[in-house]
Amino acid sequence: MQESMILAWIGVGAGIVALLFALATMASVLKESMGTPKMKEISEAIQEGAMAFLNRQYKTLIPFALIIFVLLLFYQFSFAVSFLVGAVCSAIAGYIGMNSTTKANARTTEAARSSGLSKALTISFRAGAVMGLSVAGLGLLGVSSLFLIFKSATVINSFAFGASAIAFFARVGGGIYTKAADVGADLVGKVEAGIPEDDPRNPATIADNVGDNVGDTAGMGADLFESYAATTIAGMILGNSLFGIKGALFPLAVGAIGIIASIVGTFFVRTSENGNPQTALNIGLWSTNLMTAVGVYFLSAWTFPGLLGQGITLAIIVGLIVNVAVGILTEYYTANNKKPVMAIAEASKTGAATNIIQGLAVGLESVFAPMLVFALAIWIAFWAASWAGPQFAIFGIAMAAMGMLSTSGFVVAMDSFGPVADNAGGIAEMAGLEKEVRIITDKLDAVGNTTAAIAKGFAIGSAALTALALFQAYIDEVTRSVALQDAGVVTKITEHGKEIWTLVVNLNDPMVIIGLFIGGAVPFLVAALTMKAVGEAAFGMVNEVRRQFREIPGIMEGTGKPDYARCVSIATGAAISKMIAPGILAVGVPLVVGFGLGAKSLAGFLSGMTVTGVLLALFLANAGGAWDNAKKWIEAGNLGGKKIDGEPNPIHQAAVIGDTVGDPCKDTSGPAMNPLIKVAGTIALIIGPMLFK
């Protein structure tokens, strides 16, 4: 037992290494110059706005978290503590990441100005790496330490629950913020007033730049922090059931390997002045994947000799491959040199309606291939894990999920780099820098859009695998409850020739079907609520920007200063207030179904929610991404470009409508699906053993 505990200490060690590396990287970024006073001023305004949002968001969540904390205290002290630690760690990761990306934006602009592409990439990617390694490091450190303290994977599932609760709000709140600000800035600034993107005369421009950070960095970071924690714990619970302490700690070691690989991977991200930053990032990602696979091979062989270790290695590699496959599919459906996006652009010729219909069709179609990838991955993972015996099969999917998430450090780094590059361009524009600077930042920004698409696929894919792993951990937890065996909820079945206790979640059972139906419907409702929230928040923003243009004298001439802070404050207020209802729904419905309808209904509920949640996430994200890029493709000069003979090109106008429709789809409602299905899974794991019917 003592020997096995080494693995937990390795987890702690790797977590600390990741955090130290993040700290050192942060310090290296901060050493750089922020450029002109004007650049510094803008950057600080963005940072202030972002921090104000985070502060207000977390402040709003404190009472909510405290209520759950107290409720859990009545249940068990260790659960309550784990919950709080999970919530706090998620918040800390958010602060660190946001601090790093918002401090790096002007420095990236300055690097582009004074040095060139290579250094600009280094700074912006390093800022992303701070976020990525904080997420992975805090996740692994938190889980490992709590395990060393409480010695139980079940207890520290509460850590994942804490992370989930925060993640849902961060995703939804951030999603509403970013789109409200974006729509406000675009609709009034670009369309009505006719000023370019990121023009300093636009009152919503700071809010818009803040939005990129709170949506992509903080939201995505919290989302993947949650996946990371939940998957690790689900793997630990299942591993513990099958192999005892050795199995419980194995996922921590996989996480440690992924972190080390991610750190090493960051050093591969280098480019020459005329190089392609995308290639640099791809090399980094591939080497991270490869190092993880090799490391896992040796780890598995050492921990589980023979066929078992080989099977588990394959399952983990499947997870790494899912990551790449979903990324490629996401790119196919949303990249602007591919058929789907071109078809949307073509459809814009006959107006906005046909643009929208085509976009909906692309989004609906885009779910099929990824779902087949998931199905295939599930099958291979189960099959490989069962080489040494059928009872080990259920460990496969958890390990595939763990494999996929082990590289989060690098993937989050790639994703968080995007908003830095985007902001860097914004600062170049607002500070009135020479055109060459903007060319470099635009190059980085374009890469950022691709990495954002890859990260979106990663977030959805990992959410799907995490939800499945949580589902199986739930069945495992419930099955082992003697009280539920006595109550007849858990029954004996014959499997592989011997009698075992299990929670039979038979689809022929009406209670399971009921759960499936309700669970399937919830993602639709949450998507509806978040979509409406964006509309309402954007409406407030539009009115405020219009008011400033009307009331502040000299604003269009650049002599009157817009009230940026008020726009930031309005977006913040709207996002915070509108994240509450979906949040209560996300946490409340699983409780109602579990306690009201029982353990089997809850299992059906989780399955239904996972399926439709993943489907809607893919549909909304890909439709939105495709609409966005169809517009960009036209703006690049195709089909007449933005203007024909000085007159607005109606084809472009149709594409702009599609892009606007896609905004809340891809950046608010779609991303909300990931934490939605995971939060239900972590809640189920906690209440499972209490469901006496």
Place this chain on the structure above:
Amino acid sequence: MQESMILAWIGVGAGIVALLFALATMASVLKESMGTPKMKEISEAIQEGAMAFLNRQYKTLIPFALIIFVLLLFYQFSFAVSFLVGAVCSAIAGYIGMNSTTKANARTTEAARSSGLSKALTISFRAGAVMGLSVAGLGLLGVSSLFLIFKSATVINSFAFGASAIAFFARVGGGIYTKAADVGADLVGKVEAGIPEDDPRNPATIADNVGDNVGDTAGMGADLFESYAATTIAGMILGNSLFGIKGALFPLAVGAIGIIASIVGTFFVRTSENGNPQTALNIGLWSTNLMTAVGVYFLSAWTFPGLLGQGITLAIIVGLIVNVAVGILTEYYTANNKKPVMAIAEASKTGAATNIIQGLAVGLESVFAPMLVFALAIWIAFWAASWAGPQFAIFGIAMAAMGMLSTSGFVVAMDSFGPVADNAGGIAEMAGLEKEVRIITDKLDAVGNTTAAIAKGFAIGSAALTALALFQAYIDEVTRSVALQDAGVVTKITEHGKEIWTLVVNLNDPMVIIGLFIGGAVPFLVAALTMKAVGEAAFGMVNEVRRQFREIPGIMEGTGKPDYARCVSIATGAAISKMIAPGILAVGVPLVVGFGLGAKSLAGFLSGMTVTGVLLALFLANAGGAWDNAKKWIEAGNLGGKKIDGEPNPIHQAAVIGDTVGDPCKDTSGPAMNPLIKVAGTIALIIGPMLFK
């Protein structure tokens, strides 16, 4: 045994009565005058177009049906015959219904002109009743006779499969036709040329009127014919397992009661000159429901004395209530005096994008309440049926479905009345009749839109319950297969204290999850394919109408005659060719999953497909309906109406874009979901016992 067989003869008798009643009703309609030669000419053109479509559709399906027939011949003669009878009966119902509605349109116009509202309602509703009672009568007659011949519910499931295959093509083909014609007529005629709806100068106007019939009458009729057959057979299979021959025949008797109630119900549909036709239809529907409930009470008490009969009665009544409840919910989300539609209209103020976002949100939200209704209905039906013993529970849901569908005769009558009223208005316009006639037909048409919404809810709700009943019949079939017991696919479990054989479809089984994922994704793919098909078909139509306006001299002045037939032919060709791919997918994927992945995956597949199929059906139908009515509400003069100071009102223009987006959603892709999930269920029932893994 001989005594019980009486019930089968009652089924045959009621089926024949229904058909005779339909015949007599048809004769009474045909006695009426068709009005002026011009009216007659237009009506005949519509009828010709509709028949041409049906002929070509069925001709295309003959090879397809023959291949399946031959494949089934290799399996078992009785299956092959039943399949063919099912397909042919569905086709006959389509012919009768289409013949009746297209022959009644001019007669309704003439009744409105020479007599008034009361007679116009009588004729148009009678035409609908011909369709309704043909569907129910042929369904019951076919199932009852085949049972008398083959004495096995399992064998005649092939009848439902035949009906399903036809239904899917009828729904998809009809859906593509109706929208291609509609968009072609609207986009070029109304928008570009600026002529009113149903103007005889519009080359697509006949095709547009044909479309209403092939979509709403033929498509909906085939859809409900399929539900009717499949539910009856699923109920017979489960009833046979539980109660022997008595149970097998009980559903036929329920069907007989529903048919008699529907016939009597039609006599309640009467209105005075100043009355509200909607009230007349509602009274008819309610009395049909009431008579069915009372009849079923006595039937159940006679067949299943004691608690069992009472429980089954309640389950059937639950089905009748689901019908009403889903209708009310559909109306809430799509009626233009309710909040959701008003919100979409309001959102049009800020343009097409916000109109679309709001519509998507309404559609997404609208699925939740109906899913809760289904969940509650499932729960009550199971619970009630289990009063006399837990083993009877699974009969509940089949009986709820049977209760809902027993009144199809009346519901289809209500639905088919819509296209007649719509066509009657079109003929009044095209024949240049006085304005008063159009006022009467518009009144009927408005009612037709509401009944269409109710019928849509009915079709979706019944598809959901039918799919569940088929699912349970599938489990039952597979469970009873001795070969599958030997192969270990079907295993023994302990339920209610005793050991029984069953197919355990455990959601914790990877093969089940894989099936669930694939099944969940298929409806999205089919929705995408059908949506794109409409776009492409409409594109061809738009080009043809533009060509005619350009090339036919004097067309706008009314001196040159448009080539109506060519538009009809183009819509027909496009619809037929584009229904093939989704059709192959609908039939092929269940086969691949079943034979490739096994019985449990197929069960997961059916569940996943049912959930997302029903969700998408509700989402697409309700979003489309809401967009449509938001536009109509504005056109009624709200928010500025169609024009402000002679200039097009941008708010209305935004709403028109939403309406156009909604068209393929509500009339093509949404309705395709119903037969999609049912066809998979009937296929599963056939191949179930062959799945040795």
